[in-house]
Amino acid sequence: xxxxxxxxxxxxxxxxxTLFNHTQKAVSAALTxxxxxxxxxxxxxxxxxxxxxxxxxxxxxxxKIRGVDEVIQVNSPQYGMQLAENVSKxxxxxxxxxxxxxxxxxTFGKDLLPRVAALLDVGQISDVLQILxxxxxxxxxxxxxxxxxxxxxxxxxxxxxxxxxxxxxTEQEQCPVKVLECVYExxxxxQVTKQASISERPDLITAKxxxxxxxxxxxxxxxxxxxxLADKLGGAVGASRAAVDAGYISNDYxxxxxxxxxxxxxxxxxxxxxxxxxxxGMKDSGVIVAINSDPDAPIFELAxxxxxxxxxDIMPKLIEAIPEINS
Amino acid sequence: MKxxxxxxxxIDPYSKVRINKDNTDVVQQNMKMVINPFCEIxxxxxxxxxxxxxxxxxxxxxxxxxxxxxxxxxxxxLGADRAIHIECDLxxxxxxxxxxxxxxxxxxxxxxxxxxKQSIDSDNNQTxxxxxxxxxRPQATFASNLAVSDGWAKVTREVDDGLEELAxxxxxxxxxxxxxxxxRYPTLPNIMxxxxxxxxxxxxxxxxxxxxxxxxxxxxxxxxxxxxxxKVESVDQLVEALKSRSELFS
Numbered sequence: 001x002x003x004x005x006x007x008x009x010x011x012x013x014x015x016x017x018t019l020f021n022h023t024q025k026a027v028s029a030a031l032t033x034x035x036x037x038x039x040x041x042x043x044x045x046x047x048x049x050x051x052x053x054x055x056x057x058x059x060x061x062x063x064k065i066r067g068v069d070e071v072i073q074v075n076s077p078q079y080g081m082q083l084a085e086n087v088s089k090x091x092x093x094x095x096x097x098x099x100x101x102x103x104x105x106x107t108f109g110k111d112l113l114p115r116v117a118a119l120l121d122v123g124q125i126s127d128v129l130q131i132l133x134x135x136x137x138x139x140x141x142x143x144x145x146x147x148x149x150x151x152x153x154x155x156x157x158x159x160x161x162x163x164x165x166x167x168x169x170t171e172q173e174q175c176p177v178k179v180l181e182c183v184y185e186x187x188x189x190x191q192v193t194k195q196a197s198i199s200e201r202p203d204l205i206t207a208k209x210x211x212x213x214x215x216x217x218x219x220x221x222x223x224x225x226x227x228x229l230a231d232k233l234g235g236a237v238g239a240s241r242a243a244v245d246a247g248y249i250s251n252d253y254x255x256x257x258x259x260x261x262x263x264x265x266x267x268x269x270x271x272x273x274x275x276x277x278x279x280x281g282m283k284d285s286g287v288i289v290a291i292n293s294d295p296d297a298p299i300f301e302l303a304x305x306x307x308x309x310x311x312x313d314i315m316p317k318l319i320e321a322i323p324e325i326n327s
Numbered sequence: 328m329k330x331x332x333x334x335x336x337x338i339d340p341y342s343k344v345r346i347n348k349d350n351t352d353v354v355q356q357n358m359k360m361v362i363n364p365f366c367e368i369x370x371x372x373x374x375x376x377x378x379x380x381x382x383x384x385x386x387x388x389x390x391x392x393x394x395x396x397x398x399x400x401x402x403x404x405l406g407a408d409r410a411i412h413i414e415c416d417l418x419x420x421x422x423x424x425x426x427x428x429x430x431x432x433x434x435x436x437x438x439x440x441x442x443x444k445q446s447i448d449s450d451n452n453q454t455x456x457x458x459x460x461x462x463x464r465p466q467a468t469f470a471s472n473l474a475v476s477d478g479w480a481k482v483t484r485e486v487d488d489g490l491e492e493l494a495x496x497x498x499x500x501x502x503x504x505x506x507x508x509x510x511r512y513p514t515l516p517n518i519m520x521x522x523x524x525x526x527x528x529x530x531x532x533x534x535x536x537x538x539x540x541x542x543x544x545x546x547x548x549x550x551x552x553x554x555x556x557x558k559v560e561s562v563d564q565l566v567e568a569l570k571s572r573s574e575l576f577s
Contacts (some may be wrong), residue, residue: 083493084456085465107486111468114421114456123420123541126451140550141450142344146353149545188465188496192481196489205487208575233575241505251471251506252489257447258505260487266573277340283553287573289565295558305568306558317562325575 006034006134009095011103011112012043012062016080019043019061021206022104025163031067032131032166033100040070042094044087046080059177066172074182081191082108088115089184095120095156099134105160106205113160122154129165143257143280163205164263164284197252202236204253209235209325210264212255212282215242216271216292216311223248225315226270233325238262238282240272256281271311274299291315328475328497329384330373331437332407333428334366336391336398337448350546362398365443368503371510372473373441374406381475382439384408388431390424392416396526403521404513410526415538423538425457430534432462437498439480444469444502455502465495471506 008030013020023041030039041062059073072094078086091112095101101116103109105127117124129147130138136151137159204210211233213226223243230237238255239248255262257280267285272278274290274297282288283302290303291311300306307314338344339359347354362370376382387407389395392414399410413427432440445452452468459466471490472483475497484491485504495501513521531538559565570576 084468085459088460107469107484110452111456111466114453115460115466117453118422118425118457118460121422123422124451124453124457125542126453136545141547142338142353142448143340143450144550145344146346147548147550149548150542151545152542154541188499189467190494192492192494194489194491251485252487257450265575266569276343283550287569288553289569300558301556302553304553304557304572305565306556307560307562307565308558314562318565321562321566323566323570323576 005036005038006099007038007040007097008033008100008102009098010039010041011091011101011109012041012058013103013106013108014043014045014058016045016047016058019058022106022109022163023062024065024169025166026103026161027065027067028166028169029128029131029161030100030102034134038069039067040072040098041065041068042072042074042091044074044079044090045082046075046077060174063174063177064171066169068172068175070175071177072180073177074180076183078183078185083189083191084112084115085189086184086186087112088119090182091116092119093182094180098156100157102159102161104163106163109160113158117158120156120158122156122158123152125150125152125157125159128159128161140280143276144283145276145280162261164261197250201230202234204236204238204255204260205262207236207262207264209233209266210238210255210262210282210285211235211268211270212238212240212272213243213248213270214240214272215246217243217248220248222312225311225319228319229268229270229315229322232319232322233266235264235266240275240278269299269303270315272299273297274302291318328382328439329386329435329437330376330382331432331435331440332366332370332373332385332387332402333440333442333454334370334387334389334398334402335363335443335446336360336389336395337363337446340364340447346547346549350548351544352547360394360397362401363443363446365445365447365503365505367510368505368507369441369443370402370405370407371508372503374511375508376475377406386411386435386437388413388428390415390419390427399526400521401513403524403526404518405511409524412526412528413534414528414530417538417540419538420540420542421451421453422457423536423540424454425461426536427531427534428454428458429461430536431529439475439497440500442500442502444504455500459500462498462500465499466502467493467495467499468502469504470501471504473501473507
């Protein structure tokens with residue numbers, strides 16, 4: 001590594017109108033690299049500005065995250081769909097001036113950053129939980145059943161971070177926004193459609209409370225017990241893979257190694273036995289509650305509070321008795 | 328159309344892993360080894376494309392020491408036509424693997440490269456994206472549906488906020504998610520037949536790939552343990568416990 005001042009480039013995650021909270025968490029991670037770190041946020045996308053006040057573009061939102069020194073904005077129709085194939089080329093161009101390049105290990109980050117790393121001919125480190133120094137990281141392996149401390153000698157340190165492992169930041173006065181013209185044409189990928197899940201509830205990854213249901217719910221109709229409890233607590237709904245496979249709920253609600261990793265303040269597992277793959281996605285939650293009819297279910301080894309019994313008997317009583325949470 | 332499928336030999340995901348005494352790795356000896364579940368799904372998808380006459384040949388490739396031939400034989404028994412073993416005893420980083428796979432594909436010139444989205448041991452989720460970058464070809468990661476026609480692949484991807492459908496021009500790299508399909512089991516007659524299918528061995532030198540290692544694992548440690556395990560008797564007790572324990576209810 002060169003001895004020059006470390007500079008981190010955070011790739012912004014957004015929908016061309018609103019900056020996602022993950023970007024703030026990635027900045028938060030970048031600030032732990034080194035006390036002298038200089039942080040830039042790179043916003044790549046397309047917004048033709050109709051209906052958007054200039055004071056409220058994604059770049060401006062990014063410039064108000066505490067600790068950000070500069071925002072670089074690339075606004076061009078090629079990047080409207082934010083496809084890794086096109087976006088990676090821009091990131092590589094900008095990244096040559098940075099010692100560290102990172103974003104959160106969301107599906108966006110996981111899709112993009114390995115492509116960036118390969119184009120830079122460097123390795124990538126995935127799903128970092130902790131940054132120990134300028135090139136040493138802690139990350140989970142084997143579905144979180146072990147952690148590895150890994151160090152990298154690469155010239156550019158390219159890595160994704162787990163958003164739930166880093167603290168939230170406050171706002172600051174707007175920092176400078178630099179506009180960069182950078183156009184790569186590509187016709188090898190076309191986006192056909194995007195089908196977003198519509199939910200009135202909070203986002204699963206950032207929710208303070210998550211109520212998850214498993215196979216024990218028995219049917220799609222009975223899964224609404226989980227939804228009712230989540231709504232009473234103002235929380236998000238999650239599910240085990242068994243519940244998703246059984247068709248009780250769509251797969252973007254899946255918590256686990258192959259789904260989403262959450263660490264809310266309160267996690268309530270209903271009718272979930274606690275397979276390794278599921279535990280990998282929730283075991284860092286603040287307080288874990290398990291409701292299951294099988295007293296030997298592995299989830300009870302992890303749960304702070306376990307209640308053994310028939311969930312169809314327990315759930316209506318719990319929904320009734322639990323106080324609402326004011327957010 | 329030719330399809331290249333890469334597979335990885337990993338510890339069975341249903342086994343409990345243990346960290347070794349000197350904290351350098353998890354214990355690998357005497358563990359049940361299988362094809363990585365996501366790779367199995369990639370192979371299954373290739374077999375289905377062949378059964379629908381969209382693909383003519385499936386080449387399966389794996390990198391590692393001699394033991395990976397066991398998983399390659401399983402892949403041949405499942406329906407791959409021939410296998411390539413890249414013999415390398417080093418623990419490889421995803422970029423090295425991507426470079427080796429690119430070199431293999433420079434020889435094979437497959438239209439579609441299918442692989443798992445991640446291996447359940449290192450959990451990296453990088454190789455497919457890196458390979459696509461090195462080939463300067465499109466990628467479609469986390470695929471839960473795949474249709475191929477006229478030199479394009481239509482891929483449904485599982486993204487954080489729902490589903491996304493992409494059309495990518497072949498040749499391309501597609502990485503598979505769990506919901507793409509349900510892999511089949513090999514039958515005994517096919518296991519016997521697989522023994523006579525071609526399996527070639529190559530080395531990184533044959534492929535003119537120099538293995539570089541920029542990352543070093545300093546230590547493998549157990550995750551923080553929770554002190555859970557308190558059982559409550561009733562809903563009322565649970566609510567009381569939560570009120571006293573969690574600031575959410577104050």
